[in-house]
Amino acid sequence: MKKLLTLSAIAASFAAPAMAAEEVNVYSYRQPFLVEPMFNEFTKETGIKVNVKFAKKGLAEKLQQEGEYSPADVVLTTDISRLAELTDKDVVQAVDSDVINANVPAQYRDKENEWFALTLRTRNVYSSRDRVGKLGAEFNYADLANPEYKGKICTRSGKHPYNVSLVSSMIAHHGEAETKEWLEGVKAT
Known part of the structure; x- marks a missing residue:
């Protein structure tokens, strides 16, 4: 079975020399309007075409079905649960990159180097001042x-x-x- 590189941000993956290519195939859980500008800028700067398959669910199962014949090079995920699913299904591979290690803090990299993150999700709590009142900074x-x-x-x-x-x-x-x-x-x- 072909194993894939999983990421929370695709840009860093192209820093690894092993990823140099004329085209890269990305499977993504992200919404197109959020990431297409990044892919377009990447293509403009590098000349590498980015082919994207967008999905709301089921990428791990698709990768398992495709096995070693999967065209996917990178999986762009939305959160840690998706990363865990991919690693649990054993469709990823470790990445040894000095560039990633130098630019992504250890707490945002998997101990086995099977994934890394470049962004964090903020979990905001919103409240109605009329029904709840103003929540202070100490609210958690x-x-x-x-x-x-x-x-x-x-x-x-x-x-x-x-x-x-x-x-x-x-x-x-x-x-x-x-x-x-x-x-x-x-x-x-």
Whole structure:
């Protein structure tokens, strides 16, 4: 099975000499309007054509089906859960790049060098001043479990990849027991 390089930002992948080519094939979970300008600028600067297959879901399964015959060179993902899916399905490969190591801090690189990130997602909490009041700078996700917010929380499904990532982060920082207690509190609100 062909293994792929996975990224959270495609530009850095082209810094690796092994990626030098006339064309590069990218599978992307990103919305076209967000990344096409980057691809166009890259082509303008390097002369390398970027062919993109956009998808909302199912790229890991597609890569498994294509196996060693996959045309994909790079996968551009949207968050850590997508990266984990690709590595769990064993469709990625390690990348040894001095350029990446020099420019991407270690905390944003996989320990096995199978992926790296150049951007972080901000998880904002918005509130209605009329219904909730102004939230201060000290407000955090743990506060969402407070009874004072009962009936005032709107969120995506708990199965949405962004929420799965949030809960995973809570587990990593606070442990399973504390995160379970927090989730039960959020559910009760």
